[in-house]
Amino acid sequence: MPQIQELEGRFKVTEADRRVVAEFKKNPVGHHTPELQQVLNRFRGAPMADKYCLIIETPFKKWRLGQTTGDRAQPVKPLDKTFTSLEDAEWHVFKLRWKMHTGETLK
Amino acid sequence: MLKLTAYADKISVVPGEDISFMVNCEAGPKYKADLVRLRCGDENPEGPGFQETVVKSSASKTYKGRKQTIHAGSFACVASAPALEGLESFTLQAYIWPSTPTKGTQGIISYWREVPKKTGLALIITKRDGSLAVCLGDDEGKIEVINSGKPLVAREWYFVAVSYDAKTKEVKLYQEPLKSHGRTDDHAFVKKKSTLKSVGSHDCPLVFGAYFNEIDKGRVVCKGHFNGKIDRPRIANRVLNRAEMMEAAQGPIPSHLMADLVGVWDFSVGITTTTIHDIGPNRLHGRIVQMPARAMTGHNWDGSEMNWHHAPQLYGAIYFHDDDVIDAEWEVDFTFSVPKTLRSGLYAIRLRAGDTEDYVPFAVRPPRGKATAKAVFLLPSASYLAYANERMATDAPLAQLLTGKLSLLSAQNMYLDQHREYGASCYDVHSDGSGVCYSSRLRPVLNMRPKYSCWLGGKGSGLWQFNADTHIIDWLESTGTDYDVVSDEDLHHEGLSVIENHQVLITSTHPEYFSKEMLDALDAFKAKGGRLMYLGANGFYWRVAFHKSVPGCMEVRRNEGGIRAWEARTGEYYHSFTGEYGGLWRRNGRAPQTTAGTGFSAQGFDISSYYRQKPDAKNPRAAFIMKGIKPDELIGNFGLVGDGAAGLELDRADRLLGTPPNALVLASSENHTNIYLVVCEELLINYPGLGGQENELVRADIVFYELASGGAVFATSSIAWAGSLSHNKYKNNVARMTGNVLKRFIGPAPFS
Structure with missing residues (x-):
């Protein structure tokens, strides 16, 4: 998994931001503290290449993890991971993104 | 993957007229077509569920399938x-x-x-x-x-x-x-x-x-x-x-x-x-x-x-552009003559082959020059065109920032991602990065479908535009109210005559795009004593033009101000179809507040919120609206779209932008997340604190006012409003308020 290279002089997500992890896990979508929101802005504002998304497999029941490509000639890539809860999907992707930004593996 | 895609030559039809369907079938040698009357397109198990009624018709047959292709590029x-x-x-x-x-x-x-x-x-x-x-x-x-x-x-x-x-x-x-x-x-x-x-x-x-x-x-x-x-x-x-x-x-x-x-x-x-x-x-x-x-x-x-x-x-x-598409130019597969006895409403041709299906929705109007109900629902076909085959979830990096969550891609999104030749929407850019300023319905418009859930439609049902609007249709059916359905294009081409015999016009959740012809007809309707129920938000926002010789083809120029997915280049602000100055109606002297009392103020697409009643709720003029609602009740702290009635896009009253001086603000929403931000046309100088937790412009105002003509206007100012109507089996204060207004607006007594 490639490590995200942030621009110098800009906000970087680091292990020091770990205090927002529990807040996200408890409530992935909705009201957030400014600290968590700043982390999520980095995560969710990523360019489209290899950006995580969810493909609806069974409406309101089952979703497959996917990645957009950022290239119109290359369609969305379905991945080998499915979810039956959107909260679980958000948490899974949060952990993937955390690893990309900080190098740390969350449990 | 979809294996059936189709479109019709019309968005609305008068009983007795023909409507033709063009079908691409890659699901086998045959497909079955049925005429259905649509009630609710939302499959959310928390809601009333998908509801359609098959209607016997001459179109209901098994047809020979064939592949039809689109050649993109102008x-x-x-x-x-x-x-x-x-x-x-x-x-x-x-x-x-x-x-x-x-x-x-x-x-x-x-x-x-x-x-x-x-x-x-x-x-x-x-x-x-x-x-x-x-x-x-x-x-x-x-x-x-x-x-x-x-x-x-x-x-x-x-x-x-x-x-x-x-x-x-x-x-x-x-x-x-x-x-x-x-x-x-x-x-x-x-x-x-x-x-x-x-x-x-x-x-x-x-x-x-x-x-x-x-x-x-x-x-x-x-x-x-x-x-x-x-x-x-x-x-x-x-x-x-x-x-x-x-x-x-x-x-x-x-x-x-x-x-x-x-x-x-x-x-x-x-x-x-x-x-x-x-x-x-x-x-x-x-x-x-x-x-x-x-x-x-x-x-x-x-x-x-x-x-x-x-x-x-x-x-x-x-x-x-190498991806311009205005007309798929498919061969006609079947033509259906709409029976003269078919009552006005929202219909679709449902196509099925094996485990794949597609729907081609259209409105059946009342006979020309007549009303068959006191209420008329205005199907926002212009706004559907603007969003037709929108691809932001797969193309736009800001999508997940706007929604505050992972994008959910439907089968239609996946199909469009693999079939660029189906053309884009006026929210997309061409392959060279320039904005898409034209859209058309003479191609399969895969996001104008029942059962379609949209990444932009908030937590929960995830509905946007067409499918969200079926919540209003569903609620109308639940009340037993008779209603007609007409489309934006009818209003554009035929003017006031399309609605002048109706007592009350009910809008969709998001009637964003209006031509001058449409706006003039709506103003005339109000001036003749008509009543307007604006059950949405971000309406009457962009000025659009329809091509004079190409049916169902619309233009928008994203000029200077407003929430814009792209920006028109300097010098290209005038519509090519008409020569009119494009952009926001606010920049054309007719801000949305002059039409419906409220206008676009903020947007966010994660969760919705509720309204708190304001002092005007106690005004005797509003008693008929608030009947049965306690003074301390929060309005709409529930719903299928983001768990609240105030959400997605929000409008506010503003006297300086044209809200009439006699308007009552009955309730205002609050406690929105910081994903909600003030619209950019309000930002003369940008400043910190534009989010829902801090900024007073992040709110939806429920507004009522009487017109000098004896008519009246009621505006709910939130796209999510309709998603709350069915809560608790339609027994809730959103449905009650809406029902109270409809009952009074349908009544003959003029407002003074």
Whole structure:
């Protein structure tokens, strides 16, 4: 998994931001503290290449993890991971993104 | 993956009229069609569930399936003519503004035949190095490409030309940038002898912005689509020298060149039409295909004029895109004559084959000039067009920032992602990054479907536009209220007559796009005592224009202000279809507050919130609205769209923007997340604290006011409102409030 290279002089997500992890896990979508929101802005504002998304497999029941490509000639890539809860999907992707930004593996 | 996709030739139909359906079936040899009346398209198990009723009809049959394809990419073409077929020596010239010179072979001016043997002549951008080139083909299928060897710089104007002398075989190629940049070597003049014995003749069409490939079921199909602008293309029947080229380019055409010029196309003539005009002696007029953009600034535009009507000579360019699609031009699979007895409502043709299905929705109107109910629902077909086949979830990095969650991709999103030829929406950009300013319904519009859930539609049901609007239809059905359905296009083309016999007009959740004709009709309706129930938000926002000769084709120019998925280039703010100044109605003197009392104020797409009652809720004038609702009740702290009635896009009352002085603000929403942000037209100076937790402009106002005509207006100011109507089996304060208003608005007593 490639490590995200942030621009110098800009906000970087680091292990020091770990205090927002529990807040996200408890409530992935909705009201957030400014600290968590700043982390999520980095995560969710990523360019489209290899950006995580969810493909609806069974409406309101089952979703497959996917990645957009950022290239119109290359369609969305379905991945080998499915979810039956959107909260679980958000948490899974949060952990993937955390690893990309900080190098740390969350449990 | 979808295996059935279809569209109709109409968005609405009067009983007794025909409506035709074009179907692409890749699911097998047959498919079944049924007519259904739609009630609720939301499959959310937390809600009322999907509801449709099959209606017996002559359309309900099994049909033979076949694959139908779309050929994307715009161009202009001219039928072959003796003046072209007799060319031996020639000059081709134009001004061009290429936007993707390195993407591959692109035709600029091509008089070319591809099969059975390649022959003809074409001025192109070559795939070798993105430089200008001439491609020549003899009668034997042998072709020769001579290029300038100097790559064109994207988004710069060039004068380009090629001449060919049939006797000496001498080719001269001119690539002249109109603006020079330091250390940029893009100027070229190449003189070279062709190795071909001659240039072959044929009778295929002359094409601008691509090169001719074949005729497929009556459709001219091209290859090598050009991205960028072409201005003042000319063809001469001899070698012109540089000075003569300039004379031909600038006009008026001098008499000594009249006999030598085969075609002198002026794209600034007939901008509102689909015709391109040859102002030279041969009158080789042609047509545009798949609606490349007109009223585009030309090579000589200098900022001295913004309105193409005032200075058409500055607007001689057409902007071609390799992904323009306005008409799929599919063959008709079946035509259905709508029975005269079919009651007005929201219908669809449901298509099924194996485990795949598609729906093609349409409105059945009441008979012309009549109302068959006191209430009429205005199906926002203009807004559906603007969003038609929108691709932000797969294309736009900001999508997950707007929604504050992972994007959920439906089967339709996945299909559109793999089928770019289905065309984009006015929320997307073309492959070269320029904005999509035209949209059409003469192609499958896969997000205008029941059962479709949209990444933008908030947590929960995830509904946007068409499918969200079925929540209103569902609620109307639940109340037992009779209602008619008419579309925006009906209002645009037929005006007040479409709604004047109704007592109350009910809007959709998001009637964002309005033409002047539509707005005038709605204003007249109110002036005649009509009642308006605005059950949504961000309505009456963008000014749009419909093409006068191409049905179902709409234009929007995203000018200067407003929430914009792209920005119109400076100088291109006036609609090509009508010449009207585009952009926000707020910038056209009719802010949404003048139409419905409230106007767009903030947006966010994660979770919704609730409304808190305001002092005006106790005003006796509002008693009929608040009947049965306790003074301390929060309004709409529940719902299928983001768990609240106030969400997605929010409108507010503002006297300075036109909210009438007698308007009552009954309740306002609060406690929105910081994903919700103030709209950018409010930001004269940007500042911190624009989110829902801090900014008072992040709110939806429920507004009521009486009209001098005896009519009245009720505005809920939130897209999510309709998602709360069915809560607790339709027994809740959102449904109660809406029902109270409908009951009074339908009644005959005028408001004083």
